[in-house]
Amino acid sequence: MLPVREYLELMRDFFESGGYVLGVIFVVSLLLWALIVERYIYLRLVYPKDLRQLVDAWRLRSDQSSWFAHKIRLALIYDMATRLTRSQALIKSLIAICPLLGLLGTVTGMINVFDVMAVLGTGNARAMSSGISMATIPTMAGLVVALSGLFFSARLRQQAALEHQRVADLLREYDGESP
Numbered sequence: 001m002l003p004v005r006e007y008l009e010l011m012r013d014f015f016e017s018g019g020y021v022l023g024v025i026f027v028v029s030l031l032l033w034a035l036i037v038e039r040y041i042y043l044r045l046v047y048p049k050d051l052r053q054l055v056d057a058w059r060l061r062s063d064q065s066s067w068f069a070h071k072i073r074l075a076l077i078y079d080m081a082t083r084l085t086r087s088q089a090l091i092k093s094l095i096a097i098c099p100l101l102g103l104l105g106t107v108t109g110m111i112n113v114f115d116v117m118a119v120l121g122t123g124n125a126r127a128m129s130s131g132i133s134m135a136t137i138p139t140m141a142g143l144v145v146a147l148s149g150l151f152f153s154a155r156l157r158q159q160a161a162l163e164h165q166r167v168a169d170l171l172r173e174y175d176g177e178s179p
Helices: 004-018 020-059 067-084 088-120 125-174
Strands: none
Touching: 004 020, 004 125, 020 067, 020 088, 020 125, 067 125, 088 125
16 A cells, blocks of 8 residues: 555656646536535535425415415426536536646647647657657546536436436425325
């Protein structure tokens, strides 16, 4: 087992070999995963309390069948849907940005390779290898972050849609409508 210091040195070397674009991808991935984790925490810990309060407030209403009550119920349902889908647009945008950042890394790495070729010629493979790693590592990192984020984002969207339907069904159940 490697000590922590060696792990940190390996990480530093990895980031250096990927160029500055890899650092940008890392920051974007941290933001993406912070938002995804926040959504899962909301769905597991906060949402059940919000749902219970919403259903209790609706159940205690004296008027549940008038036109105004139906509009209030719809507003409550869409308010909860807004809470359920918060940050999903930003998550989708960050997922879309990651492969583009990987492509930017590819371009900057290839520019580095061409600079080395212009100065040293094609005979120095060792000098060209740093540019090649700058071209491939960010591409791989951008795709890995995007694909993993895409999977969890789809799960969050699906869960939010199911819970939105559940809220609508629960509120209809209390005013006598069939779901």
